[in-house]
Amino acid sequence: MKIEWHGNELMQVVVKASEEASKEIAEAIVKDAKNNLNRHIRRTKKSKSRGTLGAHIQTRKSKFKDGGYLAGVFAKDFRPWEDTLGARAVFVEFGHAAPYKGRKYVTRKNIVKHIPPRPFLRPAIRKHKRKVKRTFNEKINRYLNQ
Amino acid sequence: MSNDLFTGIYTHFSAEPHNDFYNGVEGRLEYVRGLPEWVDNYSIMDGTGFHAHDTFDSEIDEAFVQFSLFSTSRLTCGELLKKCKALFDGVLISIPNHYPVKLKRELQLPPTLSDNIEIELWQAVIEFDCMIQKV
Numbered sequence: 001m002k003i004e005w006h007g008n009e010l011m012q013v014v015v016k017a018s019e020e021a022s023k024e025i026a027e028a029i030v031k032d033a034k035n036n037l038n039r040h041i042r043r044t045k046k047s048k049s050r051g052t053l054g055a056h057i058q059t060r061k062s063k064f065k066d067g068g069y070l071a072g073v074f075a076k077d078f079r080p081w082e083d084t085l086g087a088r089a090v091f092v093e094f095g096h097a098a099p100y101k102g103r104k105y106v107t108r109k110n111i112v113k114h115i116p117p118r119p120f121l122r123p124a125i126r127k128h129k130r131k132v133k134r135t136f137n138e139k140i141n142r143y144l145n146q
Numbered sequence: 147m148s149n150d151l152f153t154g155i156y157t158h159f160s161a162e163p164h165n166d167f168y169n170g171v172e173g174r175l176e177y178v179r180g181l182p183e184w185v186d187n188y189s190i191m192d193g194t195g196f197h198a199h200d201t202f203d204s205e206i207d208e209a210f211v212q213f214s215l216f217s218t219s220r221l222t223c224g225e226l227l228k229k230c231k232a233l234f235d236g237v238l239i240s241i242p243n244h245y246p247v248k249l250k251r252e253l254q255l256p257p258t259l260s261d262n263i264e265i266e267l268w269q270a271v272i273e274f275d276c277m278i279q280k281v
Contacts, residue, residue: 090258094212095212095271097260097267113180114180114190117194117212119194122253
């Protein structure tokens with residue numbers, strides 16, 4: 001009896017399939033996150049948004065070997081302690097404290113109100129979480145049946 | 147469903163004898179917006195999503211509840227986060243007209259400085275996931 005073992009070839013197929021699947025899922029998450037964000041912006045009556053945040057919701061290839069794809073807000077200027085795009089994304093997603101009745105800054109004497117969270121990334125991730133296993137299976141099956 | 151969930155959470159939060167989290171925020175927990183006079187050590191809860199998980203014969207919702215914790219001290223903010231987690235994570239909570247609900251930590255954001263603020267106001271976030279079913 002002779003058994004042919006194509007271990008390396010199979011491994012390459014699995015890596016290729018999983019990379020394609022992770023790219024597909026990351027792109028679907030980005031699309032949904034952008035839709036969620038647009039829905040939140042439309043609800044706000046006096047929105048001054050120029051769509052900058054939405055444009056920075058992107059997919060990126062992980063810098064690690066076989067790390068797959070990432071989906072998120074990628075801003076060059078991510079400094080959470082300053083008013084930057086990356087910091088604003090966190091505050092939109094999770095909500096934040098803000099000055100009361102149109103005042104510019106919150107001071108100790110001033111009054112604080114809370115801007116509720118407008119989650120755009122979390123719902124998109126939850127929506128596609130269940131599809132991950134199915135997409136991986138589909139991709140791997142397609143390659144193995146070729 | 148959501149009203150009952152938040153009522154149950156608030157009842158658990160304010161149960162006597164008062165827990166560490168209640169004492170830490172001095173009872174300051176509100177839904178969506180804080181009271182105007184609150185500046186230091188307070189918490190706000192929001193519902194960030196309700197998804198239907200219905201089966202053939204029962205109505206089940208998966209709910210996500212977020213707690214935002216505010217403090218003028220970064221260390222206190224971190225302590226509040228720890229106390230909030232201890233109070234709710236993995237704990238069964240009684241909810242009116244529903245089966246008891248077990249909250250499970252979904253994500254956690256460490257203390258970060260809040261936006262447009264002249265004073266230092268630190269904010270930490272913890273989100274819990276739970277399944278709710280009517281009796």
